Amino acid sequence: MTVQISKKRKFVSDGIFKAELNEFLTRELAEDGYSGVEVRVTPTRTEIIILATRTQNVLGEKGRRIRELTAVVQKRFGFPEGSVLGIKVKIMLPWDPSGKIGPKKPLPDHVSIVEPKDEVLPTTPVSEQKGAKPEVPVMPQGAPVPTP
Numbered sequence: 001m002t003v004q005i006s007k008k009r010k011f012v013s014d015g016i017f018k019a020e021l022n023e024f025l026t027r028e029l030a031e032d033g034y035s036g037v038e039v040r041v042t043p044t045r046t047e048i049i050i051l052a053t054r055t056q057n058v059l060g061e062k063g064r065r066i067r068e069l070t071a072v073v074q075k076r077f078g079f080p081e082g083s084v085l086g087i088k089v090k091i092m093l094p095w096d097p098s099g100k101i102g103p104k105k106p107l108p109d110h111v112s113i114v115e116p117k118d119e120v121l122p123t124t125p126v127s128e129q130k131g132a133k134p135e136v137p138v139m140p141q142g143a144p145v146p147t148p
Contacts (some may be wrong), residue, residue: 014041017039017041017077020077021037021039021048021073021077022036022037023035024072024073024076025050025069028069029050029052029057029058031057032052032053032054032057032058033052033053033054033057033058034050034051034052034058035051035053037049037050037051038051047081048073049135050087050089052089053094055089057069058089059089066089108124
């Protein structure tokens with residue numbers, strides 16, 4: 001028997017799952033060129049696809065690291081034993097502006113630091129006079145005008 005949950009709760013729980021999985025994999029695979037994760041949910045299984053530039057580092061020696069990641073994801077996110085067969089790893093080529101041997105857009109794992117522009121300091125002090133008009137007392141309509 002399955003538990004019925006509302007569509008809103010399902011979307012929220014799916015979003016939280018993807019965010020937590022992304023955060024976990026970012027921390028674990030930061031040095032290995034991790035650039036994202038795809039989650040495909042089908043009725044029979046859930047596929048987790050890790051996008052990385054250095055796939056050999058993600059897979060590990062003889063596939064050991066990917067098996068460890070699979071076990072941790074299985075335990076942490078409550079998948080039943082044996083339902084996770086493995087985690088697929090996609091090769092993400094480095095960024096290529098021409099788009100011939102890699103993606104045209106830069107990968108999200110690349111951070112570029114831009115130097116701030118030089119600030120131009122004024123040589124002489126500048127003061128502005130605001131054009132304020134002298135205040136004239138406002139008389140309410142229909143009030144008698146005082147005579148001197």
